[in-house]
Ligand code: IPM
């Protein structure tokens with residue numbers, strides 16, 4: 425069977441890190457006899473500008489969306505460019521795929537591969553090994569912004585945090601299953617702010633009710649403010665955590681820092697059993713674009729997550745172990761931009777993983 429992969433390089437450094445990711449993917453697939461084909465799409469701010477920009481510019485046209493719907497996975501670089509209004513292309517491309525493809529889990533592993541990468545004093549790889557399960561289709565992210573009396577002193581702007589029982593339940597169930605599968609602390613942490621955002625009482629009740637199906641998994645709870653504090657102070661307390669879309673966005677940037685920075689953090693936007701999207705957590709970093717300095721390790725880790733989703737769990741583990749080893753051996757000297765070139769790191773990983 426041949427897997428069909430949509431590729432969207434996107435803005436800024438996106439196309440460069442994706443090119444390196446594809447190079448590594450090719451090496452890995454040929455070693456393991458995995459058959460796939462890629463379809464590259466030009467979507468991002470250049471495309472939006474070229475097709476008209478504010479005068480009807482295209483973000484992700486329906487025809488391409490329909491094609492992607494029938495594929496197995498999407499590899500995305502990054503979206504974001506100051507030439508477009510804030511959030512417009514992000515919404516049109518990333519949010520359209522997250523919501524349109526119903527990718528209800530945003531899976532964000534936080535794992536430290538070498539002590540020297542951790543900014544926290546005395547924390548070692550065994551202290552930083554967790555997965556944040558971020559809800560990915562609801563919350564303020566998918567509510568419409570509303571402005572009353574716009575531009576006047578009486579202006580009121582709102583974009584509600586909206587949660588459905590179904591949306592909450594399915595992501596919480598996924599997180600319980602993951603806790604069971606990881607088989608580490610056997611404790612699921614729910615992160616919310618139900619003491620202030622009282623609508624999140626829905627999360628509190630759903631966590632308890634779904635938990636009855638998982639008597640082997642202990643239920644734990646932290647408010648988002650405290651969770652940010654604990655993640656920095658005692659990352660070893662974390663194993664699997666589930667949280668809302670907005671809080672998950674914020675806390676996974678904290679997570680990325682304690683695992684060595686945005687140069688390594690990857691994520692999967694997943695609908696179990698269906699087409700899913702994999703991307704580095706970092707943004708488009710326009711200042712580094714086109715210079716071959718961006719670090720592609722996070723994109724390579726996104727490719728590893730993609731192989732896992734496609735059913736090649738051992739291949740994915742081999743990729744992760746190789747990335748970890750090259751970091752530990754200082755072959756990959758840094759996760760920051762500019763220490764080694766994008767293509768050099770891509771080549772190093774491709775040859776280390778080739779058969
Ligand atoms: C992320 C990003 C996106 C988000 C932006 C680009 C809309 O920060 O994937 O974490 O907020 O989800």
Ligand code: MG
Nearest residue numbers: 673674677705
């Ligand atoms: Mg983010």
